Amino acid sequence: MAHTVNADSVPLVVHIIYALGTGGLENGLVNIINRSPPGRYRHAIVCLSHAEDFARRVTANDVEVVELHKRPGHDPGMYWRLWRTLRRLRPAIVHTRNLAALETQALGLLMPGCRRVHGEHGRDVSDLDGSNPKYRWLRRALRPLIHRFIAVSRDLADWLVDSVGIPAPKVTQIYNGVDHQRFTARWQAGTTGSGPATAVPRCWPADVPAGFAAGGDCRVIGSVGRLAAVKDQRQILRALQHIFAAHPEQRAGLRCILVGDGPERRTLETEIEALQLDDCVWLAGDREDIPALLACMDIFLLPSLGEGISNTILEAMAIGLPVVATRVGGNPELVQDGVTGRLVPVADAAALGEATVALLRDPALCEAMGRAAIERVQRDFDWERTVADYLRVYDELLQRPRLQPATGGN
Known part of the structure; x- marks a missing residue:
């Protein structure tokens, strides 16, 4: 017009x-x-x-x-x-x-x-x-x-x-x-209070790899962002390796989605193969359905080496995900350690893995952090x-x- x-x-x-x-x-x-x-x-x-x-x-x-x-x-x-x-x-x-x-x-x-x-x-x-x-x-x-x-x-x-x-x-x-109309909370309305929350059922996209979503009780961690050196997504793969070595019971039911594309894609593909993570990591590429993919996750990870203000952290918080991120740049201005997620040191795969496992083992804490994240984003961003x-x-x-x-x- x-x-x-x-x-x-x-x-x-x-x-x-x-x-x-x-x-x-x-x-x-x-x-x-x-x-x-x-x-x-x-x-x-x-x-x-x-x-x-x-x-x-x-x-x-x-x-x-x-x-x-x-x-x-x-x-x-x-x-x-x-x-x-x-x-x-x-x-x-x-x-x-x-x-x-x-x-x-x-x-x-x-x-x-x-x-x-x-x-x-x-x-x-x-x-x-x-x-x-x-x-x-x-x-x-x-x-x-x-x-x-x-x-x-x-x-x-x-x-x-x-x-x-x-x-x-x-x-x-x-x-x-944050676009609050596009990134809406994955918790159903009316589930606040002392009773158990009801999450919107996980709905996998049609192009999810065969076998990746096997088992309705799997837990999903993931990240969204350009596959670039500064985002350091390799730490997520190394954190997975640490988790499976230190907590082998997690191997059968833990999945990881990395959304985005960029110059580090080939490096990540090589690392996935070398660490034998092909069956549990999905490199989803650039996507238009980011809200749906975030809604498939239980925990959002961002192991950046440096960060201004991460749009993807804000979007994950709007969905209602607890966030595990590195303590760099503007991340501590978004992620309140112990309230809306956890902050970990840079380039420390073991710390990233242990923070993730602690949340995987405590669904109630995940829910509380997710709700606090939604409240913070709706109030301030x-x-x-x-x-x-x-x-x-x-x-x-x-x-x-x-x-x-x-x-x-x-």
Whole structure:
């Protein structure tokens, strides 16, 4: 449907990212665009490299997606293509995200009337603690050109101020949200109280591997996310190996689902074969039915080496799963140890395995943690609130009148 307002009078926000593929950063960007009220801001996405099928999830009207096809390494031609694109689009705001897009803010010197925002969504595996001198120098060199930094966690916001040296007034912390209509609690309504809860029956997808779901009493652990080194899904496989060695009674009835795809898939396939876990681990690949797959699980695992704010943890909590995650980045801001899940050390498969077994052996504790997780997410994490906070930053930078919070998408 065409907007009734003159498009030229609506400020354009150009979002610059490395690639538009499966990931938490990209999921957050798409949610912000789709849920922005029509006529408030226009949006365009510039991918320094390419856009994958994930781009189809952009459902808002008139969102242009530009691919610059950056070559590996240093590609001077990419900057020329980006400059020509920005000159054509004439944005009111340029919003870059993460280190891969940060250096493009240097083009701000050639765009004096444009306001500039940079988002920190989590650090790369090559700079997990944010101490890399080259990257820190780059952030400091570009900070005068950037009008506002947005961090998705308090951990990242504190790091920007205390370690990078960004003035605190230039840093805004905004949490991601959860789509509460899509990710609904797996516990049936009316089961709160002292009596036993009734969980929605496990409903396996049609393409589950033969024999994987054998036995209605199996327990399922799993994870959702890009198969990348920073997510360290290998620790889940090693935790399974530990569980089966230390607690052999778990072997017959424990299953694991790893949802997602990425550069580490081949490594994980090799590890599954080497550890002889073929019969109990399902690499499900990229999926559209994430809520259904989460509902098949009993415990959600996230053994990341580093993390901003995990959308998948929030989604698992919204479903009602206890979460076992590493104590890194923004994870402790989501997972309350002993209340909504457990926090374990990084790269410690034994600790991950033992925390998982403790929950498997205590269904009542799993239920209590799942209910606490649902309550926390419903209270504190909502995409409409997140979108309103982002639009408020844009309004402040353009000195626009404060409007009502976002109330829905296109």
